[in-house]
Amino acid sequence: MSTLPSPSADALAASQALSRHIADQIAAHDGWLPFSRYMELALYTPGLGYYAGGSRKFGAAGDFVTAPELTPLFARTVARQLAELLPHTAGIVYEFGAGTGMLAADLLAALDALGVPPARYCIVDLSPELIERQRQTLAERVPHWLDRVEWLVELPTELDGVVIGNEVLDAMPCELLRWDGAPLQRGVTVRDGAFAWEDRPIVDAALQRLADTVFPPLSGYTSEISLANRGFITLLAERLVRGAILLIDYGFPRAEYYHPQRHMGTLIGHYRHHTVDDPFYLPGLMDLTCHVDFTLIAEAGLDAGLDLIGYTTQAQFLINAGLTAELAALDIDDHATYLPMANAVQKLTNPAEMGELFKVIGFGRNVPIDWIGFTQGDRCHTL
Structure with a gap:
């Protein structure tokens, strides 16, 4: 880890405080926590967790750049997809994990330009620091729409509109399992003053059923199962009386996810534009x-009675929905604007960048099932 950027003294002190808090939680629970709980504490402990502290997360100075910030x-x-759906609902957009607020600001401006401004734009986010940044972004970019934006501390009992989440599912705590004659649940303990792995038998029946279904019986095979993802989709389905759910994230269908060659799973850390294999590095x-x-996402939605509308790559979805038309509408002679936009479009759609790894999945209830984003290249048959 010596090649990674050093944290400031204040950041290091905050990480050490979070480490002590997690160690106390481990001690209070028989010396062991499932990895999902460790991940939850590392990301969401109030004031100290990665998403609940004050560290800058997005953009060149942060840890990663998301699609809304590229262009x-x-x-x-x-x-364009939301404009097709909102008139069939109460006209409310619900965004989960709104990051810097860039997607919200640009969606509000774009929907206004399309003549379909939302009746309300509701943001559900767990990070006080990010909520403040979202307020600032919206106040700077679309101040005239700020009165239609509200921040929710909990999900409404009924949803009537379009739910959107860009890179939300990947940030939910996952269970980590390892095969050793049978799937075992990986957990975290403290050994010699440092966090360390300890595997235990699975006690959760739902997790056991999934593990028995998806895990290749290969010695040492390690991967993840996200009960949190499944629970999130189930909850949305329970609350959605009318509308759509549109989720964009990186991942695979199950046959690819649990391929025998992917024997170390997909869990990874991101620290200031570096990838880190050690999940215990600088918690917070x-x-x-x-x-x-x-x-898993498709199964959860179907089991909860949603219509599975489509599943495809980000590149295919964006092209279907009119990305090339948006680019063509720009002034090609304005090089200062056009060239960065064209480069961003390349990154969004190139199979070697975000185009293939990122996927889009859509669910509906009591709305039309023909969505422009899935008119070509639907991959539901691969799920």
Whole structure:
């Protein structure tokens, strides 16, 4: 880890405080926590966790760059899909994990330009620091729409509108399992003053059933199962009376996710634009993420009675929804604007970058099932 950027003294002190808090939690629970609980504490402990502390997460100075920050064309294209759906609902957009607020600001501007401004734009986010940044972004970019934006501390009992989440599922705590004659649940203990792995038998019946279904019987095979992802989709389905759910994230269908060659799983850390294999490195200063099993997402939605509308790559979805038309509408002679936009479009759609790894999945209830984003290249048959 010597090649990684050193944290400031204040950041290091915050990480050490979080480490002590996690160690106390481990001690209070028989010396062991499932990895999902460790991940939850590392990311969401109030004031100290990665998403609940004050560290800068997005952009060149942070740990990663998301699609909405690359170019406003991303939001303008997604807005074309939302504009098709919102009139069939109460006209409310619900965004989960809104990051810097860039997607919200650009969606509001784009939907206004399309003549379909939302009745309300509701943001559900767990990070006080990010909520403040979202307020600032919206106040700077779309101040005239700020009165339609509200921040929710809990999910409404009924949803009537369009739910959107960009890179939300990957940030939810995942269970980590390892095969040793049978699937065992990986957990975290403290050994010689440092966090260490300890595997125990699975006690959760639902986790055991999934593990028995998806895990290759290969010695040492390690991967993730996200009960949190499944629970999230189930909860949305329970609350959605009318509308759509549109989720964009990186991941695979199950056959690819649990391929025997992917024997170390997908769990990874992101620290200041570096990838880190050790999930115990600088808790609170490093993002932890795992890829999405989109078969699990599809099953959860179907089991909860939603219509599975489509599943495809980000590149195909954006092209279907009109990304190239948005790019073509720009002034090609304005090199200062056009060239960065064209480069961003390349990154969004190139199979070697975000185009193939990122997927889009859509669910509906009591709305039309023909969505422009899935008109070509649907991959539901791979789930």
